[in-house]
Amino acid sequence: DTGVSQDPRHKITKRGQNVTFRCDPISEHNRLYWYRQTLGQGPEFLTYFQNEAQLEKSRLLSDRFSAERPKGSFSTLEIQRTEQGDSAMYLCASSLGGGSGSPLHFGNGTRLTVT
Amino acid sequence: GDSVTQMEGPVTLSEEAFLTINCTYTATGYPSLFWYVQYPGEGLQLLLKATKADDKGSNKGFEATYRKETTSFHLEKGSVQVSDSAVYFCALSDLGSNDYKLSFGAGTTVTVRA
Numbered sequence: 130d131t132g133v134s135q136d137p138r139h140k141i142t143k144r145g146q147n148v149t150f151r152c153d154p155i156s157e158h159n160r161l162y163w164y165r166q167t168l169g170q171g172p173e174f175l176t177y178f179q180n181e182a183q184l185e186k187s188r189l190l191s192d193r194f195s196a197e198r199p200k201g202s203f204s205t206l207e208i209q210r211t212e213q214g215d216s217a218m219y220l221c222a223s224s225l226g227g228g229s230g231s232p233l234h235f236g237n238g239t240r241l242t243v244t
Numbered sequence: 245g246d247s248v249t250q251m252e253g254p255v256t257l258s259e260e261a262f263l264t265i266n267c268t269y270t271a272t273g274y275p276s277l278f279w280y281v282q283y284p285g286e287g288l289q290l291l292l293k294a295t296k297a298d299d300k301g302s303n304k305g306f307e308a309t310y311r312k313e314t315t316s317f318h319l320e321k322g323s324v325q326v327s328d329s330a331v332y333f334c335a336l337s338d339l340g341s342n343d344y345k346l347s348f349g350a351g352t353t354v355t356v357r358a
Contacts (some may be wrong), residue, residue: 131289159254170350171333171335172288172333174346174347177345220287235287
């Protein structure tokens, strides 16, 4: 069990640029989640996949955000035309199914800074 | 909507002191309640959970009891160590067994001095 891996750890970009983050979940986990955390706040739910299907999206996920999990393994989160308000830590988590026996395992996050 | 309010930090304690972090919640249904911990340089980890009223979650010397009457889930540890220095997040899920859509509190930073 190598844990949830996120890449890159840090990303600095200029406003208006597109960025893409990658998440590799724990290999046997079928569920994958994206959260966003701003300074001094707790994480906020963005979206969730079961295998390759994106089952729910928060209203926080504007049209500039898109997430994919094409083969039900790794996932990407793309932000188009970045804005300064997008600066945050983007967290990925995975779990094995649902229910009380399947806690979320979080990665270390990708910190995005939009200048 | 669902929300969690937890004690503001930062909290600074001496080793072997008693730690309490208050957490109260607002939810329309019967939520599951969680405490997550984030150690320096690491990702969030589940510390403990409780899924129904009067349940007590415990792990690593930490405890929290689900109090429906006071809508609270306060975290306690009787004797903290330097290694307990971390950010602690209270969270809830109001989706029954589907506990993926967590609502987190703002986090409480705890520093334990030797």
